[in-house]
Amino acid sequence: MENDHIPELKYLDFLKSEDAVTYFGQLDYLLKDGVHFQDYGNQIPYYRFLKKYKDSLNSYYERFFGISLKEENEQSDSYFFLDFNTSSRGNIPQAFRENLKNEYIIIGLIMYKILFLEGNVELVSIQKLKETIRNDYQEFKPGLRKLIAQSTVEKDNFDDDEAIDNSVNRALKQFRKLAWLDYKGDIFEPRASFHRIISIYEDVIPRIDKIIESYT
Structure with a gap:
């Protein structure tokens, strides 16, 4: 009977590691801020820490915050994130919440539609991406214009193309913060975690045309 509590201490296993002192504080902050971690760039040591202690860390987040640490795979690449979508996020401080x-x-x-569903994986230029959205998806422009106007301070009297370009810039900046992609200069590169948008909004993709058109 005296050992009945041992499984409950699983959430403490990762704290026994010296690496926890080095990585966990920053890692915890970024995970709660929605960042996805993968075996890439300066995320590599954090990813390896997550990989090694994923069971213990998952037990920790489930016990104290009521959320799960998830690992998803895209082909040979995996990535980690806190799955807020299966939780009310009620135990996460407001400062960390950013939808x-x-x-x-x-x-x-x-x-996603352009790059993966339509197979334009060679598209790596931000400027070309903007031109493709503006020129090849004319039917989306009225809906995008209205949506952007609702979401930003740019309410009236702005050029449609400029507004769409600015919206793309803002979106890319947010996606980089989440570690869904990276970019330098005009070149961007989606990471494996960019596919996370589909696991969140998989019911939306088949209806994306009608959803955007509904804003007109």
């Missing part, structure tokens, strides 16, 4: 604006979600879904 994607509707305009970012729609831009992200259009990007």
Whole structure:
């Protein structure tokens, strides 16, 4: 009977590691801020820490915050994130809560449609991405304009194309913060975690055309 409590201490296992002192404080902050971690760039040591202690860390977040630490795979790449979508996030301090604006979600879904559903994986130029959204998706422009106007301070008297370009810039900045993609200069690169947008909004993708058109 005296050992009955041992399984409950699983959530403390990761704290026994010296690496916890180095990585966990920053890692915890960023995970709660919605950042996704993968085996890439300066995230590599954090990813390896998550990989090694994922069971213990998951037990910790479930016990104290009522949320799960998830690992998802895209082909040979995996990534970690806190799954707020299966929780009320009620135990996460308000300072850490930041939901994607509707305009970012729609831009992200259009990007997914262009890059993956339509097979334009060679598209790596931000400027070319903007031109593609503006020129090849004319039917979306009225809906995008209205959506952007609802989501930003740019309410009236702005050029449609400039507003869409600015919205793409804002969306890319937010996606980089979440570690869904990276960019430098004009070149962007989606990370494996960009596919997370589909697991969140998988019911939306088949209806994206009608959803955007509904804003007109």
